[in-house]
Amino acid sequence: MTNDDRPVLIVTNLDDPTADFVIVELHDRGVPVVRFDAGDFPATLSCSAFIGDAEGWRGTLQTPSRRAELGAVRSMYYRRPSGFAFPHLDKQDERFAVAQARYGLGGILASLPACLYVNHPNRIGDAEYKPAGLAAASAVGFVLPPTLITNVPDDAREFIKEHGPAIFKPISVPLYLVDGKAQTIPVTEVTAEEIDDSVTGTVHLFQKHVDKVADVRVTVIGEQTFAVRIDSGLLDWRTDYGTHTYTPLITPPTVESSMRAYLRHFGLVFGAFDFALTGSGEWIFIECNPSGQWAWMEPPTGLPMTAALADLLEGGLHDQ
Incomplete structure (x- = not known):
């Protein structure tokens, strides 16, 4: 099999316009693509894999319209697949089946030979822990706002009084649906007087409010970097995209260096970094999303971000 015949796997849910752009670009280049959602298993997705020598996993991954040889996958774009689910089983049997699928099929997908991962699912899992991301950001030289993670109300009040104005934001965002539509949980301002005993119920993240003039989203795709200034006038720019003005930027060398170190720390080849831009021109690290x-x-x-990602996936490990 030649490199031209080796497929790219796109692992994501059905409603993913970002993946759609990449698939169209790869199709136009004549690169074979096999797209599937892990949540399709076992209804419309099957896998049979064998290992017994130094060649690594061999076998097939089959969808209703595509077939991929496990040993021939050139790269995998691991986006946002839905979870394994077996609703036809009782709860105990479902837990067992989900575990077998996660560690069986999931383990195979995470250990394909000669495959470039964008990003590797295990590395994504590591990087999605916000406390780990903040610790790595501090270690690689980013400037970040004072942050407290706690479920102790008195500590939250003391932090806000010392570092206020302050904000609260989720540490992780599970899927929230209202009338069938996914909802964004916004960053909100919080005062010491608003803290009550409900804080004890789970862990919360409080952070000093950065006095910003704009936000910056930097998308790192392999060796390429795309920085965009977002002017919105909003505390959380994700709450209203209609307010945005976008301006391409050149990333400062110190920020570029820290981003590269951050990605190396987590073993990532892609990262979407968010910064708050102050009036003095300082870039304050907020977070990095590996997906x-x-x-x-x-x-x-x-x-040309679609082209950059397609270049990365098309090249596979050969270009790394």
Whole structure:
């Protein structure tokens, strides 16, 4: 099998416009693509894999319209698959089946030979822990706002009094649906007087409110970097995309260096970094999403991010 015949796997849910852009680009280049959602298993997705020598996993992954040889996958774009589910089983049997699927099929997908991962699912899991991301950001030289993670109300009040104004934001965001539509949980301002005993119920993240003039989203795709200034006037720019103005930027060398170190720390080849830009021009690290969105910024800026990602996936490990 030649490199031209080796497929790219796109692992994501059905409703993923970002993945759609990449698939169209790869199709136009004549690169074979096999797209599936892990949540399709076992209804419309099957896998049979064998190992017994130094060649690694061999076998097939089969969807209703595509077939991939496990040993021939050139790269995998691991986006946002839905979880394994077996609703037809009782709860105990479902837990067992989910575990077998996660560690069986999931383990095979995470150990394909000669495959470039964008990003590796295990590395994504590591990087999605916000406390780990903040610790890594501090270690690689980013400037970050004072942050407290706690379920102790008195500690939260003391932090806000010392570092206020302060904000609260989720540490992780599970899928929230209202009338069938996914909802964004926004960053909100919080005062010491608003803290009550409900804080004891789970862990909360409080952070000093950065006095910013704009936000910056930097998308790192392999060796390429695409920085965009987002002017919105909002505390949380994700709450109203209609307010945005986008301006491409050049990333400062110190920020570029820290981003590269951050990605190396987690073993990532892709990262969507968010910064708050102050009036003095300082870039304050907010977070890095290892599976972040980027496609909505391409039309208004003209930045060739789809092509960059397709280049990365098409090249596979050969170009690394």
